[in-house]
Amino acid sequence: MDGAMGTQLAARGFDQNGFQNLLNPDAVRSIHEAYVRAGAQLLITNTLCMNRIMLQTHGRADDVIAINRAGAEHARAAAGSLPVLGDISSTGRLLEPYGDAKETDLMECFSEQATILAQSGVDGFIIETMLDLREAICALRACRQTADHPVFVTLSFSTMKDGGRTVMGNKAEECAVALSLEGADAIGINCGVLTPFEISEVIARFRENTDLPLIAQPNAGRPRIKNGAIEFGLSPAEFAGGLVECVRRGARFVGGCCGTTPEHISEAAKILKVDTTH
Numbered sequence: 001m002d003g004a005m006g007t008q009l010a011a012r013g014f015d016q017n018g019f020q021n022l023l024n025p026d027a028v029r030s031i032h033e034a035y036v037r038a039g040a041q042l043l044i045t046n047t048l049c050m051n052r053i054m055l056q057t058h059g060r061a062d063d064v065i066a067i068n069r070a071g072a073e074h075a076r077a078a079a080g081s082l083p084v085l086g087d088i089s090s091t092g093r094l095l096e097p098y099g100d101a102k103e104t105d106l107m108e109c110f111s112e113q114a115t116i117l118a119q120s121g122v123d124g125f126i127i128e129t130m131l132d133l134r135e136a137i138c139a140l141r142a143c144r145q146t147a148d149h150p151v152f153v154t155l156s157f158s159t160m161k162d163g164g165r166t167v168m169g170n171k172a173e174e175c176a177v178a179l180s181l182e183g184a185d186a187i188g189i190n191c192g193v194l195t196p197f198e199i200s201e202v203i204a205r206f207r208e209n210t211d212l213p214l215i216a217q218p219n220a221g222r223p224r225i226k227n228g229a230i231e232f233g234l235s236p237a238e239f240a241g242g243l244v245e246c247v248r249r250g251a252r253f254v255g256g257c258c259g260t261t262p263e264h265i266s267e268a269a270k271i272l273k274v275d276t277t278h
Contacts, residue, residue, distance in 0.1 A: 003040070039268075045117065049089045050067045106142075172205035191257040
């Protein structure tokens with residue numbers, strides 16, 4: 001899989017969001033193209049959190065179609081014959097009883113985004129960076145009802161306590177079982193504060209509780225603040241070593257999240273002996 005989009009946009013001097021699909025399309029396409037050259041065999045659209053509910057908080061709800069359509073088109077243009085997954089993530093609202101969001105409202109929101117992405121040419125969906133298993137299931141159900149596409153689901157884990165937990169306290173075992181029963185095609189972990197080697201341990205917990213293909217997309221190490229900016233400290237070689245361990249523990253789809261670069265993905269492809277002749 002490919003690596004980070006947001007931190008690569010930031011490295012080029014742009015904001016880390018899907019608005020860049022419209023504001024700086026050449027930058028978005030060039031990042032996708034760099035990952036293809038690095039050996040990525042699957043691209044993810046720059047549409048993280050670009051659903052109507054989240055866009056409303058920025059006063060941009062009316063742009064939901066244009067942003068998602070452009071995101072799919074940019075990835076599709078760079079991918080050529082490679083598959084493209086439409087990126088879907090959190091609405092930023094908490095479900096009842098912790099917040100005021102209803103499952104039906106979230107499903108309607110996710111269904112709209114999935115429909116736009118499907119109509120714009122993606123080959124599947126990836127529901128990622130989810131902090132709440134319940135919200136992830138809402139998105140999964142919406143995608144299943146929207147299109148006959150593969151659906152990948154990854155959650156972010158904030159602690160290794162009890163073998164790994166999300167911010168909302170969901171355990172790795174709970175996530176693996178629930179997402180399998182809900183019909184996901186592949187499940188796993190992305191982003192969060194865990195190192196690639198810690199993520200490999202959570203992958204092992206997933207493997208004990210599901211037969212589905214597993215996904216590992218770690219950050220390039222733990223995020224840290226330096227001179228007022230967020231940095232990720234793992235070199236491409238160190239990161240690739242972590243991905244190898246994820247594969248050893250059961251992951252079959254591997255890539256990178258925040259802080260990763262085409263160099264990180266290239267190093268991983270070399271070590272894992274990926275055929276990069278597309």
